[in-house]
Amino acid sequence: MIIFKNISKIYPPDIVALKNINLHIKPKEFVSIVGRSGTGKTTLVKILVAEEPPSKGQIIVGGWEITNIRESEVPSLRRQIGVVFQDFKLLPKKTVFENIAFALEVCGTDRIKIKEVVPQVLKIVGLTGKEDRYPIQLSGGEQQRVAIARALVHRPKILVADEPTGNLDSINTREIVDLLLKINEFGTTVVLVSHNREVINSINKRVVTLDNGTVISDQKFGKYFL
């Protein structure tokens, strides 16, 4: 369960990025957050993963109030929320296997466990056999799959995808969206941030529309209408 209660974010001196956002996202739900560029979608993601604190309001993730989370608690939160970005954020000097294993290594997972878990997530994202390749040797869609695999490796309850198809062609976009839907079917809450009309319209799940930092629409089986 993710709860945003009256969340506002104001950047000094007086730039309002988010204004009184109230959202309840249930476990195992698939929610698309849509809106034009600069409407506060990414700010919402940043607040969710504790990259930035809200200026006002309260945020609760899985019963944990993270509004004023301590610096030392952030790593623990990030291990519970998988995040993927438009630019993949892969390490170019690490192989596919190492990029995914990295997320487990930083938490102190032992090598035997890593060797067991990484092939499993590679299978889920359809990259079995490509574990020794470097990101540069992969297509955009494959790179995003690696990023998703890395986000999934902790078996998080929540997966946040911030414009995951922004750098992909239509075929790869479809594959990534299908993968996100598959992950959601396994029981992971998925928060998809996008301004891609086709993607949103094809999903037929809950759509929250932001405009000028406020929620202007929240539909159970929504469409992109902006």
Next chain:
Amino acid sequence: MASPYRILTFAWQSFWRNIWLSLVTITIIVLTFISINFLVVINFITDAAIKVLQEKVDISINFKPDVLEPQVQEIQTYLSALTQVKEINYISQKEALENFRQTHSANQLVIDSLAELENNPLGASLQIKAKNLDDYSEIITVINNSKYNNLIAVKNFDDNQLYISKTKNVSEYVKKIAVFASGFFILVAFLIVFNTIRVAIYTHRQEIGVMKLVGATNWFIRGPFIVEAIFYGVIACILAILIIYPFLNFLQPYLVKFYLTEDFNIINYFNENFWQIFGLELLVIIALTIVGSIIAIRRYLKV
């Protein structure tokens, strides 16, 4: 909790996979080591020069011919008790005469004149060496104020005093330059090393961001950089040693030629003080790189 083994592995991977940046960083640290050791060499050379000069400086006291040997020995005992005195050589009347004869053996007139004299015209003398250049003036003051002053015919300290004061001035001047140069080199070294680490961390900023994203703790992120900094320091120190020793071997024959003595062996000096010189330098360089890493990485941890 991440294991030290993993931190070590990440550091080693980062070191090899950014080998060119690692080589540049190591080169700069090697140059820093060489410049600091160049100062050690300069200090050694100036110290040796001062010691050579010090050896050549002494005070000669010539007694009146009628002063007897027991009296001279009494004065020698009195002066030996002074803390400033390093050694005293006693030259008896007989030895003084013999030395005089040898010095003037080519001058028959002087030799004949000596033969004419019934008694030995030369008095005994004492040659005094002080522990430090500063001590000569104090020894002279003690002699002047002692009850033995009227037994002395000639004290040749006046000429030496000028020599001593000039030597002291030169040595103090050289030391001041060395201290200034040391300070300058250390400052330059710090700035270069700090900046190199900043560049290294800047190139890793993406990796740091990803580490934060996947839930790495700040200490886990700092760990490999700190270990990498230690790699840089240790490798640079070994390379610097491999460069400095052949240079010392090259320098040593010139020192022997210049000082006309083998008492000053710079290779032995470095061997005897190996851990004090290289150990201390390594510790300082590592401490510097670690502090530099922690400062440089700080801004990238705020994600």
